[in-house]
Structure formats: C-alpha cells, structure tokens
Amino acid sequence: MRVEIGSPEELLKHFIEVEKQVYSGNSFWSPKSIEEYAYLFSLEDPYLNRGERELVVCFNSEGQPVARCVVQFDNESARAFGKKTGFFSFFEALDQPDAAKLLFQTGFQWFLQREITHVVGPMSPKITDARGLLLEGEGTPTIGMPFNPVYYSRLLEGCGFKKMSDMYEFVITLSTSYKVIDLIAKKVQRTNQDLRVRYLESGQVEKDIQLISEMYNKAWRENSGFIPIQSEEMMYSTRPLLDQMQPDWVGFLEDNGKVMGFRFLVPNYNDLLKGEKIESYRAIFIGILPEYRNQGMDSLIFSDIIHNFCPKYGVKKIHIAWVVESNKKWIKELKRLGGKNTEIKSYRIFERSL
Template structure:
C-alpha cells in the first residue's frame, strides 16, 4: 500500500469514486454531489483558501487500485486559537483495514506537522461546520443533506490511532405528526403576542436585508463559542444560492424586537431524499428528475441547520415564538412529517434543553476528535469549552 497526493484529473475522480467500493452494500448511504466535494478543494470556490490551505491523499493497494482517501487542511483563523496550533483532517474513507486507515492518518498528520501544526481535529470540513463534520458513532440511518455518514468500524480506527473525544454532537428528530407539549405552546403563544416582538419568514425579494440581519444576530449570539469567527455576507450569499433550488422561504424565520433582529431559525427540506438516486451526479437527466421528484413532494423531512438568539433576548421564549409561527406553515404542508434538529454539541446545553422541551427524540450522535502529535501532551485530555448557560450576564459584564 502507498499514498499519493491528489493532483491529476484522474486522481480527483478516484478520490470521489472510492466511496463506491466502501458503501456498495450500504443502503443507508447517500453519496454527496461530486461538485460539492470538488468545491471544497477549489481555491476559487472556497473562501477558506484566503486564510488557509488544503491537500488530498489517496491510498492505493498493491494493484494500484484506490482503497481509501483523506484530506488535511489548515484554517489559519482558528489554528492558533487553541492550546497548540491545530489543523484539520476530513473526507476520510477507508476499507475495513486498520493498517490502511493508519497510513491515511499518518499522511494527514505529516502534512500538518510539516506546516507547524501540533494537533489535528477530525473528521471535519475545510469550511463551516454545517457540512461534513464529525464521525457518526450512533444512529446509522439515512443521513440528511450535509450530515456526515460513515461505516461503524471507523470509530475503532480513530480511537486506536489515538484520537480523543473533543466534543459530541447530538442530532434529534421531531415527529411533526405528534402534538408538541402543551406547556410549550402556552409559552409560544404568549411570546408571539408580546408587544414589540414580531416574526417574519425569509423571502428572496428581501434576501439582502435578511443576510445582514443574519450576520448581526450570528456575530452577537456566537461570540462565546470557542474560536468564534465572524460571519461574512459573501459566505451567506453563496450558501443561499446553492440551496435555492430546494429551499422553502416559509421554513426560514427571523425574530425582531421593534426594528432589531434578535433571532433566526434556518431549516431546509432534506434534499438527500432526492439525491440518493443520483449517485453524486447532477447532469441534465438528473436535473429533470430533480424537478419531477420535488414536484412529487418526496422530501418529507427538513433539517434544521442553525438556530440562534442574541444574548440580550435569551431566556425570553423567542425560540418558542418562532415555532408558534412555523406551526401554521407546516400545517399547510402535510407532506412534511419530520424535522431533524442537527447537530448540537455537548458544549451547548441551552440548545439541548430546547430539543427536550419540544419533545424531540434521539436520532444520531457524532464525535469530533482531536489528536495531539506529542505523545506526552496526549495524556492531557482536551475538551471543547462549554457555552455559558446565561450569556446575557457575559454581555453585561
């Protein structure tokens, strides 16, 4: 076995297609669109190359056939905010062979170490954490769009190599055919009618306004997250453009106090319910099939990508107020039967409490691992910092 850095068009194709062998007998797997993977490693398409770098490797067997892959990357805006310079590894796929897996891990580690990194987190994305983030360890059902899926045996590879649990990510499922707890709706109705508060769903006609409102909320609400990086308007515009073909304006909501944006709730129909038929390709025929399947309303669940409330307005029931208005929308779309609330880290107890309050049940668990290159330092367990339960006090202090 040997590793090779991905450079040629043939190697790029092999990097994409190696999943066919690994998941050939796995009915739950949904191959991501090839173009999504390629854009991650395209400096013209991925803004993270403005402050970082990435590389891809293939693992070949003795017959020169690809049997695994991995990527390594450095996000310079975050790498130096930890106890040690920390890079990332991801897009790991491998046959069920520990030696093969370790060769891929070594390739990522060596590339990062040569560039001054002393640790690596993985599997993560060279981009935002709403896609391709974390190792699936429980709940091996069909993944929602952007959610990481992998064979169960990967967990043994990561932990045997020396990766340690840095944080856990829980995804819960909400059955929209079951009523919410009555106490929740009482709070929601009260908030929804409070003077000064109002709620609006996203519209393309006013997309620039909503982009600016999102940034104002995000940069305030996420300031206490570990290694917070402010959101950029161009990043949002690109994400919206990519989702335009399948998104539903009425499923994205914003909360306001008078004219001040104070919260948002972003979810998309689960386009994986369509893409599972496309084998990673969005050619002309599949574009026609996409329109047809969308018309047939085969997307019966949504994925909640992100939700946030500005610190000053937290613990005021704003989330409940958003659900109060969202309920009316969902009632008009009876084909939507399930909402996937993904993913909430164990460093975010407030959001986990919200999942419990609406009656969501466990669906999946992912782990984001950290591997320290120095064996002595590896004995010191590192965990992601928890977000304070009451960030209002942090703002006012």
C-alpha cells in the first residue's frame, strides 16, 4: 500500500473513487458530483486566506484508492481548543484497518511538520461542511449531515482516536397542535407588538448573509469547541443556493430593526432519493442571542416555522441539526417540542493527541 498527499487538482478523481467504492449499491447514498467537490476545494475558497488543507488518499497494492481524508489547519480555529489543533474531515474508507492506519500515519506526519499535537475530526473548521460520524440513526441521510458505515468508528478507534463530543439531529414529524408554543408566542407578541420575523430582502442578500454570520458568532460562542464563521466563507458556501433560495428560508426575529434571533432552513433534497417530493427541511441554524433568551423569543421563531413556513412548502418533518450534547437546555426543549413524534440521530467527533 501507499499514500499520496496533495492538492485537489492532483488527487480529486481518486478521492471521489473511494466514496464510490464504499457506497456502491447503497440506496441511501447521495453522492456529490465532481463539480460540487471542485467548488468545495477550489483555490477561490476564502478559507484558504486563513488556513491550509490537503487531500490524503491511500491506495492498495493494485493501485486502487481505498481510504481518504482531508487534513486542515488554521490558527484561528485551533484557538477554540486552547492548543495547536488540526482537523481531519471527509473521511471515507473500505473496512481495511491497515489502510486506515497508513492513511492517518501520513496525516499525522503532516500535522507534526506544523508542530500540531492535537487532532479532531471528522470535522472541518468550516461550519458549512459535514461534521462527525453517524453513530445511531437509520434511513436516508439529511442534506449536509454525515452518512457512513457502522465500522467507521472502529477504524478511527483503531488509529488511536477517542470520543471528543457527541451531537444530535432531531427529526420532528409535525403534529396539528402546538398549544404551548402558540400560547407563549401570543403572550410575547402582546407584550411587544413590534416583534416580527423578517425574511431575506432581495436588495440586500449579501448584507443579510453577513448578518447570519454575525448572529451565529454571538449565539453559539458559548458552545464548547466553538469556531467563528467568517462572513466571506459563509457567502461562498451559500452561493450555490442563491439561485433557488426563497426569501423565507431565512428569518430574523426583529424589534424595530434590532435583531434578537434568527433561523435558516433549507430543503432536504435527499428526500428525492426515495422518489418522493421534498417534504422535509433542515434547520441549519435556530438561535437566540444570549441577552434575549428565557423570554419566549424562540416560541415566535417556532410559531413562524410551524404556521407559516411549513404549510407553504408542504413540510411534514423538520430536521434540527446539529445540537451539541453539552447544550442540555436546548435538547430538553426540542424533546418537549417534538414529543413522541421525535427521532434522534447521534453523531460523534473524535480526538487524538500526537
């Protein structure tokens, strides 16, 4: 076996081939096109202004690619862990422990050359990339969420990785009644009649995308392992969606122009893998700024989703992800919101010292 490490221009074809081998014949697999990967790893990606990354591919003795990952590092993201931390992402591999070990041995050398002594993954410093390994949860994957064979965690543990943190995806099948949410939302609205949910405005899309970044950085900063979003990177990641994006995919909870919270929902295009129309959406972000929490503001956002957004698009399920395991209050609220109509998928991020 041998391992190559290099640029997307050199290795992208082999990188994609690993994925094809792993999921061949799997009806739940939703492959990315070579054009999508080329955009993800383009030299125009603003992330490269602050960080570096390379593709790593392991080949067997017959020259077939059998394992892969991306190695990344930037100082700003590393600060979230209080030590010089590198990241691996886009991990895929056949069930061949020796290949996985050789893949990571090469990746570890890349990190050590940069004096990096702590590695986490599967996790990219870019919030818009998929993170973690799927541990529990069946069926078609949600757009932008990990999907992998069950043996992946065994391969990583065999390479010396251990659990860093778990995350959850709440899949809520909508019901016909949300009395508690409606009561709280009406009470909050009576107290402040100027509160409203504002949608994306056509003349200031770029400004609103920047606002999403600012809101995320304020609302999520208390989470462990928090890495700030760069507005240029957010704009780059959402650009492929702009032609089809509807204004109400994004909603800002405002009081006379003062933003207190926001949400960002996208269609779960993976519904189409089942030959069905799109009936579920993923809530990538639902957040309230810290100073406005515990005041019922989230009920206004949920009320807007339930009574305005979902009926308009015929939505039957909402996927809320990610939710980190340390966010006990949010987990409790989501369980109460979904009740018995909730399915929970779990994901894991691993770490290892070098």
